[in-house]
Amino acid sequence: MRYSRIIGTGSYLPETVLTNAELEQRVDTTDQWIRERTGIRERRVAAPDQTTCDLAEMAARRAMEAAGVDPSEIDLLILGTTTPDLVFPSTACLLQTRLGLGECGAFDLNAACSGFIYGLSVADQFIRAGTAEKVLVIGAETLTRMLDWNDRSTCVLFGDGAGAVVLAADEKPGIMSTHIHANGHYSDLLGTSVGVSRGFKAEERGGVRVKMKGNEVFKVAVNTLGRIVDETLAANNLEKHDLDWLIPHQANLRIIKATARKLDMSMDQVIVTVDQHGNTSAASVPLALDEAVRSGRVKRGEKLLLEAFGGGFTWGAALVRY
Ligand code: COA
Numbered sequence: 001m002r003y004s005r006i007i008g009t010g011s012y013l014p015e016t017v018l019t020n021a022e023l024e025q026r027v028d029t030t031d032q033w034i035r036e037r038t039g040i041r042e043r044r045v046a047a048p049d050q051t052t053c054d055l056a057e058m059a060a061r062r063a064m065e066a067a068g069v070d071p072s073e074i075d076l077l078i079l080g081t082t083t084p085d086l087v088f089p090s091t092a093c094l095l096q097t098r099l100g101l102g103e104c105g106a107f108d109l110n111a112a113c114s115g116f117i118y119g120l121s122v123a124d125q126f127i128r129a130g131t132a133e134k135v136l137v138i139g140a141e142t143l144t145r146m147l148d149w150n151d152r153s154t155c156v157l158f159g160d161g162a163g164a165v166v167l168a169a170d171e172k173p174g175i176m177s178t179h180i181h182a183n184g185h186y187s188d189l190l191g192t193s194v195g196v197s198r199g200f201k202a203e204e205r206g207g208v209r210v211k212m213k214g215n216e217v218f219k220v221a222v223n224t225l226g227r228i229v230d231e232t233l234a235a236n237n238l239e240k241h242d243l244d245w246l247i248p249h250q251a252n253l254r255i256i257k258a259t260a261r262k263l264d265m266s267m268d269q270v271i272v273t274v275d276q277h278g279n280t281s282a283a284s285v286p287l288a289l290d291e292a293v294r295s296g297r298v299k300r301g302e303k304l305l306l307e308a309f310g311g312g313f314t315w316g317a318a319l320v321r322y
Pocket of ligand 1: 213214215216311
């Protein structure tokens with residue numbers, strides 16, 4: 001059998017830290033409210049001249065270095081992002097040149113916060129099918145560029161960052177299974193009201209701003225993530241206690257805890273970065289994975305459950321033997 005395996009991880013966070021105390025100065029909120037309702041203490045904000053491509057480049061270089069692969073070996077580049085540098089060319093194409101890759105396929109994938117899990121799933125299919133040997137999968141976002149800094153219900157939640165993995169073909173898994181889903185009926189609960197084809201009169205409509213009915217998103221997220229972890233375990237004939245680590249999307253500590261409870265996992269088995277990163281959308285899972293690997297917590301051979309949920313709604317999971 002042919003599988004894909006993660007052979008290197010990398011991540012990058014912009015230098016500027018934005019604390020809850022600083023947000024108290026901008027909107028009617030408190031550090032206590034943000035910590036109690038979300039678990040977030042601080043988040044990173046990209047410098048004015050830093051773009052998604054810059055963040056992705058750093059994360060990708062670190063992942064390739066960790067994997068010990070030369071850029072010329074990468075035969076597919078997938079970049080999960082909702083905040084591309086330009087409408088087109090894709091950020092993946094800009095990044096391909098920056099990294100000095102060959103003329104491999106390169107594309108952006110927009111599945112909001114599930115972008116990395118979706119990318120992992122696509123990459124896994126390419127490798128299993130024998131179409132690719134080594135794939136670079138990245139999640140990178142500058143979501144703070146789309147925030148309404150006067151809207152306390154959204155501006156406290158998000159941050160910027162990037163995470164990346166290199167996948168390679170192997171005889172053993174690796175990625176044991178991936179599962180992706182979407183339901184467009186919920187498109188009004190989380191998204192933006194401005195786009196290219198609907199007319200880009202950004203100034204008239206208050207710019208490209210994230211809009212969210214947080215409370216309703218919360219309920220669907222908890223339910224949906226509960227279902228996707230069941231689906232993933234069942235597909236692999238595994239029980240909850242077979243898992244070593246949960247590496248969840250980092251949107252809200254209460255959502256993360258609900259999924260951990262559902263899996264009977266102690267919080268010691270859950271990688272949490274939301275306190276320091278906020279919600280970095282497609283970057284959140286690979287950022288958390290890289291931190292877990294580099295800190296020595298996640299070790300080779302362990303079973304990891306990666307999951308994400310985001311605008312669309314989209315959601316997905318991957319069961320990985322690291
Ligand atoms: N500071 C202080 N008060 C705030 C606030 C802030 N930053 N943001 C909202 N509030 C207020 C609301 O105005 C509301 O006040 P009211 O009761 O007087 O009307 C109150 O807090 C409760 O608001 P609510 O939205 O019900 O809070 P909540 O417990 O659901 O927490 C979120 C809000 C956004 C933190 C939470 O719903 C959430 O995390 N949702 C999911 C987000 C998510 O996962 N999004 C991305 C998916 S990828």
